[in-house]
Amino acid sequence: MKKFFVIGNPISHSLSPELHNFWLKKNNINAVYEKKKLEETELKNFIDNLRNDKIHGINVTVPFKNKVIKYLDKLSLEVEKTDSVNTIYKNGNEIIGHNTDVAGFELGLRHSKISVLHKSALILGAGGVVPSIVYSLLGMGCKKIFLSNRTIEKAENIKKKFNEIEILKWGEIPDFDIVINATSVGLKGDSLDLEFNVKDKIFYDVIYNPKETQFLIKAKQKGNKIENGRFMFVYQANQSFSIWNNVIPKIDDEVLKILG
């Protein structure tokens, strides 16, 4: 039986096992997907299980998306650009690091019929997922990307990788078509200390639990289109699954129900 894992710390909240095990069963694949909490010192040995064929694939989440890189043999272009790995697999004798958050963000937007071609985007936050979102937006032809983070140094670090983005001070709101909350604010019902007086724009929150953060609730009240990060999450999983199992699993209402 094949074995897959998602590793992180903490990991208890992860819905990846529910999603992957659902798809494994649907596709009659004899495998199991589990979550595993690791310490940083355990990463190398854990990845070696892939070398020895004891396990068959690993998803990586916070705080290890960057830290696993040094234990891998080859990196995809998406990883080179974002310094972030969320999917590990073996190809021949090599251990490959890939990042399906990039495709996940794009496929999620496309599923929701949101186009960013020639549009301008404002990203709030500078955490682990932001380089993937920036790279994805650039790939989709977004013409202008503003980035704003409470701690400006972290935003400036991201600009080192993507020189075309423009850093704004926290609280400075430019003219934009889509604003993306990539901060952790909203996870606990809390609200960003920013005021948006706009309508007919797109408000996107990477958070999908709760389904509607204060950021989205207020935006909807003002007449904006809103979208949460559930499709990004489902599509990054869908892409990992297809790499490991050579099957593109179906995304339907039954699957979305798993996310609550």
Ligand code: ATR
């Ligand atoms: P990740 O787990 O994705 O790496 P993180 O590094 O904890 O996440 O980042 C969380 C993001 O939410 C950061 O951009 C953080 O801003 P700082 O870099 O200034 O810490 C942002 N964030 C958290 N609480 C916030 C708050 N109350 N107001 C504004 N931004 C906040």
